[in-house]
Amino acid sequence: MTKALLLIDIQNGFCPGGNLPVADGDAVVAVANRLIETGGYDLVIASQDWHPANHGSFASQHPGKKPFDMGELSGQPQVMWPDHCVQGTLDAEFHPDLHVSRVDYVQRKGENPDVDSYSAFRDNDKSALTGLSDWLTSKNVTELDLMGLATDYCVRFSALDAIDMLPGVKVRLIADGCRGIDPNGVEQALAAMADAGVEIIESSHIVS
Numbered sequence: 001m002t003k004a005l006l007l008i009d010i011q012n013g014f015c016p017g018g019n020l021p022v023a024d025g026d027a028v029v030a031v032a033n034r035l036i037e038t039g040g041y042d043l044v045i046a047s048q049d050w051h052p053a054n055h056g057s058f059a060s061q062h063p064g065k066k067p068f069d070m071g072e073l074s075g076q077p078q079v080m081w082p083d084h085c086v087q088g089t090l091d092a093e094f095h096p097d098l099h100v101s102r103v104d105y106v107q108r109k110g111e112n113p114d115v116d117s118y119s120a121f122r123d124n125d126k127s128a129l130t131g132l133s134d135w136l137t138s139k140n141v142t143e144l145d146l147m148g149l150a151t152d153y154c155v156r157f158s159a160l161d162a163i164d165m166l167p168g169v170k171v172r173l174i175a176d177g178c179r180g181i182d183p184n185g186v187e188q189a190l191a192a193m194a195d196a197g198v199e200i201i202e203s204s205h206i207v208s
């Protein structure tokens, strides 16, 4: 039995003061650290949104679009985001309080400017894989717990892909270790994850 913790995008860009801040996003850092230190995990993985400056999910790349408008990217509907988590910038770095030295593997995503990548496992068009599912399989991971930012986008898509791409692996979402962008979106995300077979738990279930 190999237990892994997957931390989704706990980066400056998604915390207060960042370019795409999630309300109260930095509150997940303490939860992550508690789980890292005393959660009994064999492996800790962190995903990192890692965009080139001209990424097509940025409203700045679409004349006439404002952040949070709907637009299109490579023919698919796409939320137009503020520029965020640009490679090599402070915005893309992990939150400074996160115990990054205890992370065994960092999975970067969102490097292709022509497609967004909410999931840590594959691009939104489901074609290009990041390699994370193969890595977890090579480590014989049997249980995967996820948490991070944001519940209604990157956490949701990562959890659903984990169910889809890692058959036989028990997938749990640590709800108090997540924060979302839109309250309705968060509710829908939790329902979609539960429907797909993700067990929704609190960190107090694992650590005190």
Ligand SMILES: [Zn+2]
Binding pocket: 049, 051, 057, 084, 085, 110
């Ligand atoms: Zn992004």
